[in-house]
Amino acid sequence: xxxxxxxxxxxxxxxxxxxxxxxxxxxxxxxxxxxxxxxxxxxxxxxxxxxxxxxxxxxxxxxxxxxxxxxxxxxxxxxxxxxxxxxxxxxxxxxxxxxxxxxxxxxxxxxxxxxxxxxxxxxxxxxxxxxxxxxxxxxxxxxxxxxxxxxxxxxxxxxxxxxxxxxxxxxxxxxxxxxxxxxxxxxxxxxxxxxxxxxxxxxxxxxxxxxxxxxxxxxxxxxxxxxxxxxxxxxxxxxxxxxxxxxxxxxxxxxxxxxxxxxxxxxxxxxxxxxxxxxxxxxxxxxxxxxxxxxxxxxxxxxxxxxxxxxxxxxxxxxxxxxxxxxxxxxxxxxxxxxxxxxxxxxxxxxxxxxxxxxxxxxxxxxxxxxxxxxxxxxxxxxxxxxxxxxxxxxxxxxxxxxxxxxxxxx
Amino acid sequence: xxxxxxxxxxxxxxxxxxxxxxxxxxxxxxxxxxxxxxxxxxxxxxxxxxxxxxxxxxxxxxxxxxxxxxxxxxxxxxxxxxxxxxxxxxxxxxxxxxxxxxxxxxxxxxxxxxxxxxxxxxxxxxxxxxxxxxxxxxxxxxxxxxxxxxxxxxxxxxxxxxxxxxxxxxxxxxxxxxxxxxxxxxxxxxxxxxxxxxxxxxxxxxxxxxxxxxxxxxxxxxxxxxxx
Amino acid sequence: xxxxxxxxxxxxxxxxxxxxxxxxxxxxxxxxxxxxxxxxxxxxxxxxxxxxxxxxxxxxxxxxxxxxxxxxxxxxxxxxxxxxxxxxxxxxxxxxxxxxxxxxxxxxxxxxxxxxxxxxxxxxxxxxxxxxxxxxxxxxxxxxxxxxxxxxxxxxxxxxxxxxxxxxxxxxxxxxxxxxxxxxxxxxxxxxxxxxxxxxxxxxxxxxxxxxxxxxxxxxxxxxxxxxxxxxxxxxxxxxxxxxxxx
Numbered sequence: 001x002x003x004x005x006x007x008x009x010x011x012x013x014x015x016x017x018x019x020x021x022x023x024x025x026x027x028x029x030x031x032x033x034x035x036x037x038x039x040x041x042x043x044x045x046x047x048x049x050x051x052x053x054x055x056x057x058x059x060x061x062x063x064x065x066x067x068x069x070x071x072x073x074x075x076x077x078x079x080x081x082x083x084x085x086x087x088x089x090x091x092x093x094x095x096x097x098x099x100x101x102x103x104x105x106x107x108x109x110x111x112x113x114x115x116x117x118x119x120x121x122x123x124x125x126x127x128x129x130x131x132x133x134x135x136x137x138x139x140x141x142x143x144x145x146x147x148x149x150x151x152x153x154x155x156x157x158x159x160x161x162x163x164x165x166x167x168x169x170x171x172x173x174x175x176x177x178x179x180x181x182x183x184x185x186x187x188x189x190x191x192x193x194x195x196x197x198x199x200x201x202x203x204x205x206x207x208x209x210x211x212x213x214x215x216x217x218x219x220x221x222x223x224x225x226x227x228x229x230x231x232x233x234x235x236x237x238x239x240x241x242x243x244x245x246x247x248x249x250x251x252x253x254x255x256x257x258x259x260x261x262x263x264x265x266x267x268x269x270x271x272x273x274x275x276x277x278x279x280x281x282x283x284x285x286x287x288x289x290x291x292x293x294x295x296x297x298x299x300x301x302x303x304x305x306x307x308x309x310x311x312x313x314x315x316x317x318x319x320x321x322x323x324x325x326x327x328x329x330x331x332x333x334x335x336x337x338x339x340x341x342x343x344x345x346x347x348x349x350x351x352x353x354x355x356x357x358x359x360x361x362x363x364x365x366x367x368x369x370x371x372x373x374x375x376x377x378x379x380x381x382x383x384x385x386x387x388x389x390x391x392x393x394x395x396x397x398x399x400x401x402x403x404x405x406x407x408x409x410x411x
Numbered sequence: 412x413x414x415x416x417x418x419x420x421x422x423x424x425x426x427x428x429x430x431x432x433x434x435x436x437x438x439x440x441x442x443x444x445x446x447x448x449x450x451x452x453x454x455x456x457x458x459x460x461x462x463x464x465x466x467x468x469x470x471x472x473x474x475x476x477x478x479x480x481x482x483x484x485x486x487x488x489x490x491x492x493x494x495x496x497x498x499x500x501x502x503x504x505x506x507x508x509x510x511x512x513x514x515x516x517x518x519x520x521x522x523x524x525x526x527x528x529x530x531x532x533x534x535x536x537x538x539x540x541x542x543x544x545x546x547x548x549x550x551x552x553x554x555x556x557x558x559x560x561x562x563x564x565x566x567x568x569x570x571x572x573x574x575x576x577x578x579x580x581x582x583x584x585x586x587x588x589x590x591x592x593x594x595x596x597x598x599x600x601x602x603x604x605x606x607x608x609x610x611x612x613x614x615x616x617x618x619x620x621x622x623x624x625x626x627x628x629x630x631x632x633x634x635x636x637x638x639x
Numbered sequence: 640x641x642x643x644x645x646x647x648x649x650x651x652x653x654x655x656x657x658x659x660x661x662x663x664x665x666x667x668x669x670x671x672x673x674x675x676x677x678x679x680x681x682x683x684x685x686x687x688x689x690x691x692x693x694x695x696x697x698x699x700x701x702x703x704x705x706x707x708x709x710x711x712x713x714x715x716x717x718x719x720x721x722x723x724x725x726x727x728x729x730x731x732x733x734x735x736x737x738x739x740x741x742x743x744x745x746x747x748x749x750x751x752x753x754x755x756x757x758x759x760x761x762x763x764x765x766x767x768x769x770x771x772x773x774x775x776x777x778x779x780x781x782x783x784x785x786x787x788x789x790x791x792x793x794x795x796x797x798x799x800x801x802x803x804x805x806x807x808x809x810x811x812x813x814x815x816x817x818x819x820x821x822x823x824x825x826x827x828x829x830x831x832x833x834x835x836x837x838x839x840x841x842x843x844x845x846x847x848x849x850x851x852x853x854x855x856x857x858x859x860x861x862x863x864x865x866x867x868x869x870x871x872x873x874x875x876x877x878x879x880x881x882x883x884x885x886x
Contacts, residue, residue, distance in 0.1 A: 002522045009510035071745050106750060108856050115751060170830075170856060172750055172761070175800040179825045180856070211826075303506035306467060307568075308495020308523050310488055403467050 007320035021285035025329025028278030032379040033337035037369035039267045049193040052131040055256035056222035063249040072104045074174040077217040098125030099218035101208045105171035109159045120208020129224045139163045139187035148186030152197030192365045283390035294398030305403035314399035322391020344369025415441040420473035433459040435631045444606040451628035457612035465578045499569030501579035505561045507553040514549040517568045539567045559590035579611035666775035672815040674768045683873035689863040709880035734885040757854035757862040787812045814845040
C-alpha cells in the first residue's frame, strides 16, 4: 500500500507529462467506442434496409435460383399453389408474405431507356411486407385490383416522369421474346434504400405474370415476421414446406446481406488498427515517461536501495505509475467516449454523400450510434494491459541501477 | 570481534584496459558507539571505503565482516536485507523523496522492515523527528524546508530504525558553517543517546574536530588512525 | 397468215401473262430464298456503324467474323480500337484493350442497345434462318421504294424461343432480299424497323449492304449499318472464336 501511495504521488510530480500520455490513451479509447458505435449504427441501418425493402425476414426461393439471382433469370421459380399458401399462412409469428416476380427490364420514356429491376407484387401484400407506405412521397401504393406502377422519386425525376404519366417497360420473356408493358404511375417513394429509389419499379403481380407468361409462379416469396425471431419460422418452413420440395430453400435476411457482413467486418478491423495505433503511441509515451522519471529520480532510487529496498519494490513502484497513467487515460477516455456515444445515439450524424464510396454501404438517412458496452470493456481492458506491459521494461531498467552508480559513482 | 571489521580489503576498478586500485589492502576495525570520520583528499578512496562498510559494494579481495558475518558471499538481495536491518545512510544530497512529507520520508525506512505495526511506526517516527528538532514540520514537504532541515530529516530517516551503524558521506558538504554545526550537534547527540556508531567521510575540518577518531586515507590506504 | 401470227402472239402473250400466276411462290418458298441470301454460314465483313441522334453523329468501324453460331466483332475506329465482342454459344463477352480478362455480359444486358446504337446485343447474336423460327403468310403485294415486293408476315412458331414474336417483311420480288422489316413485340408493339438502303450482288447472292435501323421506342435516333467489304468464303481459324483468342 505504501508503494501504491508513493506511485500515485509520483504521478503528480510532472502533471503535464502524465496528463499528456493519459490523454493519448483517452483519445484511443474514445475513438474506438465512437467508431464502433457508428459502424454498428450503419450496420443496423443497412440491415433494416434489407429487411424492410428487399428480403423481408425470410425468403422462400429455389436453391438454383438463389445462386443465380443476380442475373434475374426467369427459371427455377416457385409455384404458388393452394398447398403452399396454406403452409405459409401457418408460419409462426408471421406478419405477412408476398410472392413476387422480379425481372430485368428497361424503363423507357420515349427518348431514353434505363435498365432497372421490375418487381411484380400484389399491392396489399406489398404494404404489409415492405415499408413502402411510410415512404410514399406522392400518390399511393396500388392495391390488388388497380394497375399502376410505383417507383422511386429519383428514378422518376431522372426519366422526367410524374404521377399520371405512363411509363413503358421493355423486357424479354422466358422464351427470349421482346415484350413491352405500359403502366400508369400511381405512386412515388423515397426510401432509405438507394437500390429501391433508383433501380426499381413495382407493378401489380398479375400484370407481371401475364406479360411474362408465368401464371402462379414467383421468383421468390418474401416473408415478414412480427419480430426478429427468424429461427423458429425458418425451422417451420424447413420441416413443412421444403421437406416436400427438394429444390426449395429458405434464406434469412442475413443470408441476403452477406456483402454487408463482409464490409462491417472490414470496418471493425479498421477500427482496431487505428485504435491500436493510438495505444501504441501511448505505450511509447508511457515508456518514455517512466524512463524520464527514472533518470530524474536516479538518486532517490539509489537511496532507497541503500536503505534496503529490493529491486522488486522499485519495479513495482514504476509499474504502478505506468498502470496509473493507463487508468487515468481509461477514465478520461470512458468519459469522452461515453459522451460521444451518447450524442451519436441520440442525435445521430448525417453521413450521406460523405461516405458513399468509402464505406461501401449506401446510406440515405441519418445514422444513429449504438451503445455497445462490450466495446468499452474491450478497449479499456486492452489499454490497461498495454499500460502495464509498456511499463515493465523501463521499470526493470530503472531498478537495475546499482546504488553506488545511482548515488554518484566513486570518489 | 568488533561491530565492523575490514580485512585486507582491496577494490580494483577496471576502466577499459586500465585497472585502478581504489583501495589497496585496507585493515580496519570499528566498535560500537564510535564517532569516526574518514578523511582524505578527493580520489583517496573515501567513498569506496564507505561503500564497503555500507555493504553497498563488495571488495575485490579481502573480506568485510559485519557483526562477525562476512559479506563477500552474499547476493544483491541478501545485501539489501543486511542494509535494511542494520545500516542507516546519510548522503550529501539529502536524497529525500520530494512527494512525501517529512513524516513519510522517515516512515519509509520502517515500512521496509515490514514487521512493525502502524502504531509502533507512528510512535517511533514522531519520536525521532522530534529528536532532530523537526517535530512541528512533520507534514511539510522537503521543498518547504531549508538545507539544514532537510539534512536533519535525512538523519532522522537514517536513525529511525535504530541501526547499528550510520554511514554519512560528506553530510555537511552542502551546508553553511552555522547549519553544519547544528547538524553535527544532532548527530553527536544521537550518537551519545542511542550509542549508534557513526562513520562519515568528510573533508570538513569542523566535522573532523567533533569526531573522536579520525582515519586518514591517501591513495587508497590508511595513513593515519588517530583517536582523540 | 395474219390470223396465224395473231394467234401466236395471243398464245405467247397469254403464256407470258399466265407465267407469274402459274409459278406463284408460297410464303415458305419466298422466305427460303430470302434466307439463302441473308443467312451467312461464314463471312468476314468490314463494316461501318453510323449512329445518328438529334445531337450528333457517331461512326464506328468494325470487322465482323461469322461462323455458324459464333461471331467476333472487332472495332477498328480510333476511339474504340481494340475492343472486341465475342459471341459463343449463348454467351456474349467483351474484351477491352487495357483490361486483361474479358467480361461476360450478363443476360439481362443483352436487351440493351449495342454501343449506343438502335440494335441490341441480342439482335447481333441472332444468326438464324427465319424459316425455322416463324410461320409465314403472304399478306399483300406492294410496291416499296419503286420495287415490286411481297408483304409477308411471320408469327413465331409454338415452342420456339425468339426475340421478335411477329415480323413483317417487304421482300423484293426479283432479288429476294427484304427491303423493309418491321419487328414487333408479343403484344403487338412495333419495336424496330430495318430498311434496306442498298443491295448488292455477290455471285448468285443478293445481299443488303446498307441498312437503316430504327428503334422505335426511343425517338430521335437511327443507326446505319453499312458493309464496305465482305468475303463469303473467308479463311478463318476456329481459334478466334474462343476466349483465349480474345486476349
